[in-house]
Amino acid sequence: MISLRNVSKYYPAGFGKIYVLRNITLDINEGEFISIMGPSGSGKSTLLHILGLLEEPSEGEYLFFDQPVQKLSEKRRTDLHRNHIGFVFQAYHLIDELTVYENIETPLLYKGLSSSERKSRVAELLDRFNMVAKKDLFPTQLSGGQQQLVGIARAVAAKPKVIFADEPTGNLHSDQSKEIMELFKRLNQEDGVTIVQVTHSETNAEYGNRILRLKDGWLEPSEVIGSQL
Amino acid sequence: MFRNYFVIAFRNLWKHRLFSLINIFGLASGMMVCLLAIAHIKGAFDYDTFHPNRDRIYRVLTEVDDRRYGRNLFATSPMPLAETLKRDYAFVEETSRFVRTYGEFSANYKRFDLLSFAVDPGFFRMFGFPMAKGRPATEPGTAVLTRETAERFFGTADPIGQVIQYGSAGPLTVTGVLADSPVRSHLKFDILLALGTPTKAVFNGVFFDWRQYTNGYTYVLLRPGIPADALERVLPAVAGRATRGLKFQTERGYSFRTQALTDLSPAFRELMFSTYEPQVSGLLAELSVGLVTLLLAGFNYINLTLARSLGRAREVGIRKVAGALRIQVVAQFMAESTVLSLFALGLAYLMLELVKPMAFVQRWLIGGVEWDLTLWGIFIAFSILTGLLAGAVPARVLSGFEPAQVLRSKMGLKVMRGISLRKSLVVIQFAISIVAMISLMSMHQQMEYMATADYGFRREGILNIPVGPAPHQRLVDDLRQVAGVERVSAMSKLFGHHGDGFGAVRRQRTGGDSSQAFSFAVDPEFVPNFSLQLLAGRNLPPAAADSLRPGASGRFVLINEEAARAFRFPDARAAVGQTLWLNDSTEVQIIGVMKDFKFTSFAWAIKPLILRNRPDEFRFLNVRITPGSEETALADIRAIWKKHNPYEAFAGQWYDDFLYDHHTHPEDMNFMGLLIGLALSIAGLGLFGMVTYTTETRIREVGIRKVMGANVGQIVMLLSKDFVKLLALSGVIALPLGYMAGNLFLHAFAYHISIGAGILLSGVGVLLTLGALTIGIRTYRAAQANPADSLRAE
Incomplete structure (x- = not known):
């Protein structure tokens, strides 16, 4: 489903360049749950942004469902974001001026669903995430864990094929972390959503089926969790 | 969505x-x-949307090709045109001529300067000005008043059948009163006269003279169903026939154009002698x-x-x-x-x-x-x-x-x-505000200057009393008896106004040195009363000695230095005793030359001036009152006025007050002040908002600096430095621009103030104070904040 071929990312600095990612070659299959780990500054977030089509690689080739996507028009890229990709952020990034309900509804609006379709989809998600009572609250009225639940509900609202999560539990205490990770696992196993997360926590990484380790921009050989493969 | x-x-x-x-x-x-x-x-x-026939009404314009002035389009047309069109062309249903005059009308013991249109009877059939009562003025010697004019003259009394006097036109009987028009019209007037009325003798010729095209307007009403260009098509032939064999002075000839009433306002093209339609510019x-x-x-x-x-x-x-x-x-x-x-x-x-x-x-x-x-x-x-x-x-x-x-x-x-974009916007905002403020202050100072300046004639302690055309000798004699009255003189029109009676004056009856000059009528008391200085010759003689023969009154004139220069007399002394021709039938002799003083609006440099003693033109008595006895004298003068004119309110005004009121325009200034107030508050609020938001983003930095030991003053300095720089920059840009803008306005005046440091600095000063307050308050508050709060986050 996702395959990177010799992807590098660098920024010009003075006369030379600073490499953030070097020569990454990587395949992710549909239904995988992948954790990207590495020390600060190792290029985890950049890799996630490239995978999520938020940044373009400087070199190399990126195939998303066998289509090269390293250079895409805004329209095509937006189209992928609407239908195939969901994001979850460490800082939740909910829109403060919108209620829980409206935050979850936002991607559906841009996807162009009719009002009744949106209503039923949001209701379904609220129900599933046990947030029906909170639908008219604003993000600032919620705890961090609840905000992240809304963030995930928003990410899956448009029924994406893959969710990219950037340290989704980085701001949460351990109980909440656990809850969120369980949720990801369910999404992965029950709904078949591919999940790629960046995390610092080995515990959280264990929820996935594969760990990618980055160091100074190099991808180290991946390790498979358990022995299914 | x-x-x-x-x-x-x-x-x-x-x-x-x-x-x-x-x-x-x-x-x-x-x-x-x-x-x-x-x-x-x-x-x-x-x-003019209220005229039922407006789609069929056209005005005929005259396009004149002149050797001196080139091609010009006049809103007026020759007066015989209306009759020709109506007589010769069947598609013309109605025509009307308009002759515009401005002059003094009197009735019911009141006199007003009114704007009048003398119109043909066709006017009332053509246009839809609603009548409140009475009937149109169609016969010679009749007039129709606007509601406002009727009220000014007759109050609540019924004006119909009343008689109004208009100069030499004689008595006019009021036949009707117009209602207020629902919307404005390009024709503005206070009174409509029937055109058949024998108005001024000079006009008689023009009604038959194809050479004169500036005296009146011609409006045409086409019959229903006639295409709009029917009139336009026949006009070249009309113009051709009319101008054949005509001898013009400087014109090569003219042609006619039509202008539909519906296209008249707003006026895209400037016309000579245009009416009151708003100009697009x-x-x-x-x-x-x-x-x-x-x-x-x-x-x-x-x-x-x-x-x-x-x-x-x-x-x-x-x-x-x-x-x-x-x-x-x-x-x-x-x-x-x-x-x-x-x-x-x-x-x-x-x-x-x-x-x-x-x-x-x-x-x-x-x-x-x-x-x-x-x-x-x-x-x-x-x-x-x-x-x-x-x-x-x-x-x-x-x-x-x-x-x-x-x-x-x-x-x-x-x-x-967009930081640099934002900075430039702030600079532009403040620069525009300062330029506007400097311009307004220049205008204000100029008006104050004109209102209070020394005109070269005495303006203090003189009470002007407007009087009617009747002889006032008895009133003058009584006024002279009042304790505190030093002198009484008479004049035709007040100085410091726009001036009146501007006309060509020649040295010889035909040709010779000629110049335009203003003429005023004054009596011999006038010169000492206003402390005017004679450079040569004598003052005007009293009217009695001057008018031994009827019509000889005003045979002597006083001129000013400028007139002596304009008529090329070597010096003031040489002018005395010389003669001038006011027109080709009036010869006057120069009896004295006065030192120059300002007698018109300050827009003009001092122009040639001629003073004659013509009692029938006197309209103002100037009563000079000893300083200190103004109160008692004024009361006595009012009593005397009441005795002589029981029906007319006393309208005396101090010359000082007249000049002040005439030159300051508080209403206009208020409105422009409002505009500038708005501009300043917009700029001030904008700055306030910008300082607020920018300071918010630096709240952490402020906290860190305070923890490291910065005091409030240093923080305020740090936060406000950039904004103060912007203000200073806008001041630097705006000063020369404001100076130029102010001078552009002042340029219209021959005598004007100069824009000094006072105006410029106060303009910038207001801005700096406003800006400094805004910046100061916001940054001071930010600097006061407890760093523990701003640094606690996360």
């Missing part, structure tokens, strides 16, 4: 109330001025004043929206990641600015209601404009357009945020955009 845009727009405006208030107030101020201009423009298109100038004010407010919107970009950037990122196209994010911001702008329209309307009663607004802008649905439609469309335009720039900048940048980890990232 749209609902979502508006919901978030409302919530955003509510959440950021300071931002919303600043912008709504600013946009409303700008819009208010624009609405005035739009209403005026709309009113201009509504001129003037309307556009008004609109541009409005647009500049609105632009200042628009700058605030752009500035403050960008200053808040930090908060909005994240939202943009989220929306894009959620699948929003850039255009959808742009639409979001545009929706916000449009909502804001519609709020501003509401406030603008309230402000408009407040300024509506101002005399300036009524007289010059929106008097007589109909506030109908069309106008409201235009207002709403205009405010939506304003919202879209104001929103466009920030929308462009903000929608450009890349999600990868703004969503990355924490909020440490600097996402300020």
